[in-house]
Amino acid sequence: MTELSMTVNGKTVTGKAEGRTLLVTFLREELKLTGTHVGCDTSQCGACQVHVNGQPVKSCTMFAAEAEGADVRTIEGMANADGSLSVIQQAFQDHHGLQCGFCTPGMVMTTAALLKENPKPTEAEVREYLEGNICRCTGYHNIVKSIMAASGQDVSAIAAE
């Protein structure tokens, strides 16, 4: 076990990890940030998506030790400063972009990364960018709609509420 230190959601944190401890395990078990989820063991599902030094990362693909000194952001750090839902989070609620909520933290983190790179993505660009995030509940319809709405586009012409 070694002692690690990093910035998570703007706060400096420390915790213990073995060499083989994954970042996602460290976040969930050591830091008790259970919003980041584990949906697979082959780096396919994206439920564990976080940002490390501003870049989207599947936290199951990285050892905790590799994040030593890094700036990590998780779903717990995505709301507005006053605790209200951010634009992306609000768009997911407004457009029913989640059902069971298990993929949702990863979807929100991926969306934030996408909109940083591409502030007005087309439907095709959104779908392409979600390649690494699996949702079993929504059929993606309302996720894509939520993301386009979060980017400020008018989604009223897309079928359904």
Add this chain to the structure above:
Amino acid sequence: MPADGGIGASNKRREDVRFLTGKGRYTDDINLLGQTYVHFLRSDVAHGVLKSVDVAEAASMPGVVKIFTGEDFAEVGGVPCGWQVTDRFGEVMQEPRHPVIAHGKVRHVGEIIAAVVAESHAEARDAAEAIEVDIEDLPAVVDMRAALAEGSTKVHDDLTSNLCYDWGFVEENKEAVNAAFEAAAHVTTLELVNNRLVANPMEPRVAIGDYAPGTGDSTLYTTSQNPHVIRLLMGAFVLGIPEHKLRVVAPDVGGGFGTKIFHYAEEAFCTFAAKAVERPVKWVSSRSEAFISDAHGRDHVTKIELALDAENNFTALRTDTMANMGAYLSTFAPSVPTWLHGTLMAGNYKTPLIYVNVKAVFTNTVPVDAYRGAGRPEATYQLERVIDKAARELGVDPIALRRQNFITEFPYATPVAVEYDTGDYVATMDKLEELADLSGFEARRAEAAARGKLRGLGVNCYIEACGIAPSNLVGQLGARAGLYESATVRVNATGGVVVMTGSHSHGQGHETSFPQVIADMIGIAPDMVEIVHGDTANTPMGMGTYGSRSIAVGGSAMVRAAEKIINKAKKIAAHLMEAAEADIELKDGAFSVAGTDKSVAWGDVTLAAYVPHNYPLEDIEPGLEETAFYDPANFTYPSGAYACEVELDPETGHFTVEAFCAADDFGNIINPMIVDGQVHGGIAQGVGQSMLENCVYDSEGQLMSGSYMDYAMPRATDVPFFNVDHSCQTPCTHNPLGVKGCGEAGAIGSPPALVNAVVDALQRGGHDITHIDMPLSPSRVWQAMQG
């Protein structure tokens, strides 16, 4: 949209706020003081004699608390099956013992051989690797036809064969059906496979057992759609713990789709082991483990024949199906290919004679049980495919052939034992034609052809039986449980309402939709109503969420309990206003006396119930809390029509889904936004089944599709925006809300539309192809094109 946020309003989901901020509480988010971790050592062979399991070295490894093997569970009950099917000769099905940990033999890859409980998961896993297992391999039984052949290796030595049951339905109609085929002007025959699937909710299963030595109480935290069912099955049949000493908690559940209905060995293990080691025991399934331990779905091989007269009226239907049970009978497995499948074979059509034969087969594979739709997708797929094939053979329009044979008068008693209370199949088909702009298809096809692409259109109908189920009926059919639902409505002194329900959301948004109903009934804001579910300690005995039953059965129980509340509240109001009870009206959260301007607020009445100073104590008790159990009089019958358009590249066989439309009739709707979402998700799973997903075993019983690298889950690029509509509404006639349920429709209705569309595209391209088995991967399509 109603302005008050009651029935019919697309209220935003209140549960979303916690899910969007990382504050959900799923089972894996729970950690108990002093918790240990279990790692299961699972069989890597499909069939073999377990000669020895040597744990000596492993037991001395760091962190190991205790190791369990099949010996430890020899005296404990097996994992029970909740449905006993009687075969066509009047005999009950063959039912093997399903041990919690393998004993004597292993029967599928993934079966538990030993369980290591340790201080950390890593230590448990390390120690499991040091266990020495000696297995004498036996030939694996994988293919169903081979399993039924004379002299086949048996999965269970103590059974007479690998046949679980041979079910005929309706057996008395068999000869008449055969005679109708003799007399038919045309017979269409289709052989098909309903591919085996893995449900894959994104949250893997988790179980935590906890035991309180001071009181002798056990608690199980688990990822379940129905905690009371787990408590009953595990307590009564496996571990012998009475309900009052056992609590089952299912907190936020990350999707289920059926696979979290069943009682699993891991749940019984964690509960048992927690008592044995007197510490909490936690198990978290990895995705790889989920593939070899979650019950799979579908896996039917069917021959279906449709008889028509000279005017193209359907005269008879005959099917012959083999249904894979896997190695053991999972909780509801026997009911899926029988009562959830045979009773739906009439579909939307007035076929007068139907005979369904199903042989359920044991194989050395993971148990197979209900997956979204459960039996109804299998029925719909074969029926809608054979009708499409018949239309093409006869050279008639597939939609016209369907319309000609639609049931148009209700109630309608089918020849397969169920009676549809209401529906309007013409209306949903009309709506579909409009939604999908079918009149514009020819132009779209021509435009695609100009780009060298084959555009195809597939249409189908579906009917499902939801709102499961009338208890006395299912009892006669072999269910070992009642299928009512319950609700306790507790009104607090200051007027807030808590509804404790046996239904349990695993993504359906009950915390939002259920309050809409109460809000409407009383005339208060939905946020004055809270839903409590998922914990046997604070909900009345209820059967949980599956079979699109929550609003139809659980919602009905809630309405019944709320009616009792309102009746009692009216008595209190009458007393307060010194009026006759019969004159009291409740509207917009206030009680008034008809024909006067007297009124008391909801909150005044609720306060009086708990502070009964001025109260009719001689007539009624204080307090305002009522429970109702609702047992449905019939199933509900949602129905609809679906259309899919594909564009196929004739060079490669690759195709894309260009459009998907659904016109559903769910009866009355509580929250349209949630209903749309349910249909979207269902369609994506149906598209997944029909073009991507396939659970494949090799001849040795090894799972070839055991991860997301090999099992193709639908991704965002595989599906288009869906066009869904539920404006056709024929309310259910026998439940108080007139609701039918919407959770499974998308998965039931969509596979035939997609396959019909691909066949259509290929035939338009001049290929003489009448069928391709799902999933329609580019390679399968391309191979079919090569003849």
